[in-house]
Amino acid sequence: MLWGFVLNLTVGDGLALLRSNTLYQTVGVTSTELGLQLQAERARSSVAVTTRDLTEDLGKQRALTDKSVTGFRRATAEAGDAIGGELRGPLDTLNRELDRLAAIRADIDTGLSSRLTGLNEYNRVLDALFRLYDHLVSVPDLAIFQQASSLQTMGNAREVIAREQALISGALIDHQLTAPEAAAFTEYAATRKFMHARGQAALDAELRRPYEQVFASSIFRDFTLMEARIVTTGAPPLDAPTWNATIGQVMTQLDRLGVSSSEEVARRAADAATGTLIRIGVAGGLGLVAVLASIVISVRFGRRLSAELAGLRSSALELSEKRLPHIVERLRRGEEVDVQKEAKPLKVSGSAEITDVARAFGSVQSTAVQAAVGQAALRRGVGQVFLNLARRKQGLLHRQLALLDGMQRRTHDPDRLEELFRLDHLTTRMRRHAESLIILSGAAPGxxxxxxxxxxxxxxxxxxxxxxxxxxxxxxxxxxxxxxxxxxxxxxxxxxxxxxxxxxxxxxxxxxxxxxxxxxxxxxxxxxxxxxxxxxxxxxxxxxxxxxxxxxxxxxxxxxxxxxxxxxxxxxxxxxxxxxxxxxxxxxxxxxxxxxxxxxxxxxxxxxEPAAPAGRTxxxxxxxxxxxxxxxxxxxxxxxxxxxxxxxxxxxAPQLQAKPPPEPERKPERSPDEVRDLFSAFQRGTQRAQEEANEEGEA
Known part of the structure; x- marks a missing residue:
């Protein structure tokens, strides 16, 4: 997995370099041409706004600009998947600005736009184009990225010079700069100096040397002097041919230098992509061999570990599903359990880790058996306490029942006899509760x-x-x-x-x-x-x-x-x-x-109640x-x-009840002596039946 991850990253870098080269050959080249045509149309539009004369030269330039727009859009379609999501947004913005060209031209042709307003509208389109340039510079190689970014800064500085040229081109017609136009020119000059200094400082020696030669040339020095004079005076230069020739030569040199420098960076990107892909092939092959070797080793080790874990699993399942439940069931039945004999260690062989786990299971088993034995002993102790208390209570209750029997035999008062019956009933219930304790303790009532x-x-x-x-x-x-x-x-x-x-x-x-x-x-x-x-x-x-x-x-x-x-x-x-x-x-x-x-x-x-059948006791x-x-x-x-x-x-049911016989003659009420004799006879009969039942129960 790690090899695949690293390989994916490396291949991704190589593909990113190749994609950057594709973008340069399609979107990069056509967008550069589009920028040059927009700059030329902007300069001619500045003159047309000033003179209020739509020349044939302006019409031809607009046709060239439209042709560049068509070529640019065709190139973006050819780039296809090379245009990633990060580039799609700036590209859509630029296309919307290009769609505004017709409206910008209409305002200029009808005189609705001033010179500075028209220039700012073109500047807005070119700003969208340069934002696209910024996103084109996206290569994974840090050195190439730094050089491409520096060249982009130098290209932005060249655009600022073009804005100066467009503004002064119109001002040379009426020989004046309005206050807003003078302020805009001052801003352009300051921005140009900053970008040249920043871009030149980041370029390496090979790419910086041509720019140093241009900046040291007499033409560029003349340009900077005239630029400074315009900023100071707030008026266009007096010698218009000299200004146009000087700034034209500066922009030509910078354009030629920009193309050569861009081609050098593109060549470096292609070489880096090729080298990366070669390294990918070598590293990928060696990595694949290492991965295959690791797979073989992992499979063999995994099989061995799987067999050891299977043995451990079988032993653990036997312990949890058979041995421990069997021990608990024996303890429940009241059998004696030898902890040392029953808590046998798990028979597992293998690596040190597996044997350690087996010993841990054995320790858990021993602890569980000891706990179960202790709980069983505690339950037996509690049950024995219940049994002893219940037996004692049962003996006392039998003695109490015997006393009640004697008291009932000696009692002839019906009221007292009824109270003794109630006491006998309570004693019988108490005996049942005592027997419940005996039953719960596991013994028989007797x-x-x-x-x-x-x-x-x-x-x-x-x-x-x-x-x-x-x-x-x-x-x-x-x-x-x-x-x-x-x-x-x-x-x-x-x-x-x-x-x-x-x-x-x-x-x-x-x-x-x-x-x-x-x-x-x-x-x-x-x-x-x-x-x-x-x-x-x-x-x-x-x-x-x-x-x-x-x-x-x-x-x-x-x-x-x-x-x-x-x-x-x-x-x-x-x-x-x-x-x-x-x-x-x-x-x-x-x-x-x-x-x-x-x-x-x-x-x-x-x-x-019928008479007791023969043999019934x-x-x-x-x-x-x-x-x-x-x-x-x-x-x-x-x-x-x-x-x-x-x-x-x-x-x-009423239908099954026998008709009552004629009511017999009422006998005279018994005397107290007769009642006493009747209860005495009843008591003696009860006593005899009780004694017979006791004899048969003991037998």
């Missing part, structure tokens, strides 16, 4: 049964562990049972969903719980009448339930959801949340077929006997001492 437990008992027990259980309606469910080792966790799972439904639904709305035996297992639905969630929130929660992540201590607001996800993952249960047709949320729990056992049909809470704390009535689905009806009263067939 409750299990030897025999299957009916689904209805599991659902009722789950409802009994919810604070707002009176708003939960349990519908009729097919007679099925769940394996005993899953029953406690399923109870906990359903309780979390039911509690969530009661919390996020209006306080006066019922929560419906129903179940049905399906082809893939047993489905339990918990439906609320709340506001529901957005589709994105449902998708996020269902993703968490399907693939539970590691529990985040900072996300305690979703603790119940994490518990449900952990329990579902443990037993292969699927939990899905979706929008309810009523606007709330429906939670669907699908228990796999392998965990379901067929059982006789079980009634809902608003129906009479009441569940301990899954459905506590003292809260069994409270777990039944609540329908409209009064309560006695805070206990819900069941109404037969309340959930059936």
């Amino acid at each position: 409750r299990a049964w030897r025999k299957p437990v009916p689904v209805l008992d599991i659902v009722r027990a789950a409802v009994a562990e919810v604070e707002d259980y009176t708003r939960v309606a349990v519908e009729t469910m097919p007679g099925s049972a769940i394996d005993g080792d899953v029953a406690a966790d399923l109870t906990h799972l359903v309780a979390e969903l039911v509690e969530n439904a009661t919390i996020y639904s209006p306080p006066n709305a019922m929560v419906q719980v129903r179940g049905d035996l399906v082809s893939n297992g047993y489905a339990i639905e918990v439906e609320d009448r709340g506001l529901g969630l957005s589709e994105a929130e449902y998708a996020g929660f269902n993703g968490l339930l399907a693939d539970p992540p590691e529990f985040d201590l900072a996300d305690s607001d979703r603790l119940g959801l994490f518990v449900v996800a952990r329990l579902a993952e443990r037993h292969g249960i699927r939990v899905l949340l979706r929008r309810s047709p009523f606007g709330g949320t429906t939670a669907i729990v699908l228990v796999p077929r392998t965990l379901v056992n067929s059982q006789p049909a079980l009634p809902a809470a608003d129906q009479d 009441p569940s301990t704390r899954t459905l506590p006997s003292r809260t069994r009535k409270k777990a039944l689905a609540v329908v409209s009806g009064g309560t006695h001492a805070g206990l819900p009263t069941r109404i037969r067939q309340a959930s059936l």
Whole structure:
């Protein structure tokens, strides 16, 4: 790339020199001829304005000027692409000024222009021409540019002498100079001296010597003396023939010298362009060889480096996509990880830089594994703290429940018995929260049964562990049972969903719980009448339930959801949340077929409870006997001492309800002693059922 850049610059210089030569041979030569004809027409026009006589000589000069204009414009067309953008502007300006020649001549012919005004109009055209000359001098060679610029200055000085000659030519007719004309001549003389001094000083010896000879000649000295006399007196010279002859010879010598000097500069430019192109060929050839050699070396080095980088990339991808995720997954499962064994260095060979990068990756790997192990150890420590606290709390709660059992057995007062029931309900909820901590720590709560437990008992027990259980309606469910080792966790799972439904639904709305035996297992639905969630929130929660992540201590607001996800993952249960047709949320729990056992049909809470089937064992704390009535689905009806009263067939359609039998005769109200004996008998029956359930649970 560098070789191409340098070659482009060098070729550009050579082409610029060739382009300058082309411009000189076309635009330069014809514009010089155009300048001479304009100067001659200006001098004759000055005489015509003074004499008011349009001579044949003036007409011939105008024809020569028009011919020069045509030749100049033809040459600009031939120059073509050699005319760059920097030259296009001055060229357009000159063409516009040349178009004004007809108007300038008309003003002179009709006498509308004075002598000085007419001269200034021609001066304006010639100024545009000399600005074009300035832009023609644009060669990249600095020495040639300086000489060409100096010659341009000398040419400008020659134009000033021509302006002096044109002004005096008219003044010689009437032998006077007006004050503005005398001032203009004084300005011309000062400008001419400055330009000659400036241009001569910048020329080299070869180009300056001819000008020094002209300036030292007697003719030029005579001219300067007459010029100074006109400036001093403010009047034209008395000897008109001498003035015309002297200034004519000076301009002829300067014209001849200008042509020869311009040709010399053009020759130098052409030689410089040729030499530059020769150097370009030599340098370009050698540079091309060097470039080809560097390409070969770069390709070989690039292939080697590419192979080394490919090996490094493969090792880094294996580290980031396989080894580290595998280590993190093992730590998540609770396995022990040896940092020294797992953080093996990357096997990469190659240059020193590649091996340094590989060592840096190895250091990053070791640090990442150590951090992951430390985080896993911290999480296990936190989980162990949760587990220890939860176990202690669970033990205390079991002791509290045992005390409540004893107090209930010894209590015969209905009001106190109701308070004990409420305390028992709060203790049951506290036990569920303690079990949640055990589940989140990765351990099992410890409750299990030897025999299957009916689904209805599991659902009722789950409802009994919810604070707002009176708003939960349990519908009729097919007679099925769940394996005993899953029953406690399923109870906990359903309780979390039911509690969530009661919390996020209006306080006066019922929560419906129903179940049905399906082809893939047993489905339990918990439906609320709340506001529901957005589709994105449902998708996020269902993703968490399907693939539970590691529990985040900072996300305690979703603790119940994490518990449900952990329990579902443990037993292969699927939990899905979706929008309810009523606007709330429906939670669907699908228990796999392998965990379901067929059982006789079980009634809902608003129906009479049938006798326990043969072989059925009441569940301990899954459905506590003292809260069994409270777990039944609540329908409209009064309560006695805070206990819900069941109404037969309340959930059936009117067409299915049996006609009530004739109202029996009202029996006399029981005495206080009879009531006490009734509650004592109820308490003793509850105690016996509790003891039997405890024995089977321990078995």
